[in-house]
Amino acid sequence: MIEIHDLHKYFGSLHVLKGINLNVEKGEVLSVIGASGSGKSTLLYCINGLEPVQQSNAVVDGTDVHAKGTDINKLRQQLGMVFQQWNSFPHLTALENVALAPKIVKGKSKAEAREIAAQQLKHVGLGEKLDVYPSALSGGQQQRLAIARALAMEPEYMLFDEATSALDPELVGEVLETMRMLAEEGMTMICVTHEMGFARDVSDRVAFFHQGVMEEIGPPEQIFGNPQSEHTQKFLANVR
Amino acid sequence: MEPTVSFFSGFAPKDLLFLGEAALRTMWISVLSISIGTLLGVVFGWILYEGKWAAALTVAPILDIFRSVPLIIQLVLFYNFAPIVGLNLDPFASGVVILTIYTASLVANVARGGIEAVEPPMRRAARSLGMSYWQDLRHVVLPIGGRAVFPAWVGVALGVMKDSALVSVLGYVELLKASQILITRTQEPFLILSIAGAFYFALSYPISRYAASLERKWAQ
Numbered sequence A: 001m002i003e004i005h006d007l008h009k010y011f012g013s014l015h016v017l018k019g020i021n022l023n024v025e026k027g028e029v030l031s032v033i034g035a036s037g038s039g040k041s042t043l044l045y046c047i048n049g050l051e052p053v054q055q056s057n058a059v060v061d062g063t064d065v066h067a068k069g070t071d072i073n074k075l076r077q078q079l080g081m082v083f084q085q086w087n088s089f090p091h092l093t094a095l096e097n098v099a100l101a102p103k104i105v106k107g108k109s110k111a112e113a114r115e116i117a118a119q120q121l122k123h124v125g126l127g128e129k130l131d132v133y134p135s136a137l138s139g140g141q142q143q144r145l146a147i148a149r150a151l152a153m154e155p156e157y158m159l160f161d162e163a164t165s166a167l168d169p170e171l172v173g174e175v176l177e178t179m180r181m182l183a184e185e186g187m188t189m190i191c192v193t194h195e196m197g198f199a200r201d202v203s204d205r206v207a208f209f210h211q212g213v214m215e216e217i218g219p220p221e222q223i224f225g226n227p228q229s230e231h232t233q234k235f236l237a238n239v240r
Numbered sequence B: 001m002e003p004t005v006s007f008f009s010g011f012a013p014k015d016l017l018f019l020g021e022a023a024l025r026t027m028w029i030s031v032l033s034i035s036i037g038t039l040l041g042v043v044f045g046w047i048l049y050e051g052k053w054a055a056a057l058t059v060a061p062i063l064d065i066f067r068s069v070p071l072i073i074q075l076v077l078f079y080n081f082a083p084i085v086g087l088n089l090d091p092f093a094s095g096v097v098i099l100t101i102y103t104a105s106l107v108a109n110v111a112r113g114g115i116e117a118v119e120p121p122m123r124r125a126a127r128s129l130g131m132s133y134w135q136d137l138r139h140v141v142l143p144i145g146g147r148a149v150f151p152a153w154v155g156v157a158l159g160v161m162k163d164s165a166l167v168s169v170l171g172y173v174e175l176l177k178a179s180q181i182l183i184t185r186t187q188e189p190f191l192i193l194s195i196a197g198a199f200y201f202a203l204s205y206p207i208s209r210y211a212a213s214l215e216r217k218w219a220q
Ligand SMILES: Nc1ncnc2c1ncn2[C@@H]1O[C@H](COP(=O)(O)OP(=O)(O)O)[C@@H](O)[C@H]1O
Pocket: A011, A014, A016, A034, A035, A036, A037, A038, A039, A040, A041, A042, A043
């Protein structure tokens, strides 16, 4: 379970997250929507400790992310993350991309790591591309490679930061399909997304962010059908 | 009548051997300086990258000095002044020390450029997989950044190999010094300098070719 209590984040004097309270249960799929600059990415970075925070209680499975004694590298193994940009390691084949972290972080043997990698690549539909370098893959394939790379660490949670925003429109579908598949398999997911269809159909809850504040959170029927906040209404009117 | 024994004598086959040995010395002093200098340079490059303004005030100016003062001046100064502080180094060792520092000062900037070539999002992605700072450096930054600046590094290495000729001013008999000795004796500068040039070419050509083939392999 991810528990966030009164999370504040500043960049210099810029107050980016203004007291976020949020719990995400095991097995839940949460979509996070909101205008650009509202702090959605920053929230994900604070959950896996990529950004330090000024005041927080972000707790993942009982471990305080930002506490001094926390082994953040160990904790991050529980929190797979997929970014807007896929960041494939260009010098490694698809298989090596996925096998690297299990090998060096988890200390798996080379054979074991390659087996895990092959399995995860098949899982995301790249079973035919094991020995291909990223430069020969489309954006959609590279993003699925990034998903496989995160899954290979066997995380309990997956954080998606606008995983489809950098893709050509015709490639968005295959990545959303992969994310939907993970959701159906029961993965706990926090998905920052601009894909309202995905947010509506796949998530258990949708959170709307506005200028560093979580203005509204609830089931998709509420957020899309009967939004309470004026800002939510405006935002949805514009994206539709 | 007795044949006159001349102080000068023509170019003999054994002189080729003499030049060949000198070429090996050039290779040896270069290999030593370039490899140690590269290792040091990578460390300095990392300090320049991570040290921010602290490094800009300390390490950077020192490296600038070694990069901008002509090598021949550094060599002569070091060779003549090292004994004053109790360092009695022969020409070879002095040459290695100065060439190494010189290489390191050049490689430092190349290495910093290599680290900068790996965009922060790539490194965040590596860290998000649970890699430590050092694992990210070793398994992501080094191979990706290293490839990006490899051509620049090869340029530095070939340059240092040629510049190693300057160690001849200390009396170390590498390729250039050996040529000078032979020219004085045979009075055949054109022939001997051509042969020396061919040796330099023979030393650097395989390196350029190998580098080019590596780059081709990485490019795919
Ligand atoms: N590294 C940073 N340094 C300074 N300001 C930042 C940094 N990252 C994000 N910000 C600022 O924080 C705010 C929230 O950014 P972000 O979390 O990326 O928003 P979103 O993902 O919702 O578009 C924005 O105003 C952005 O300019």
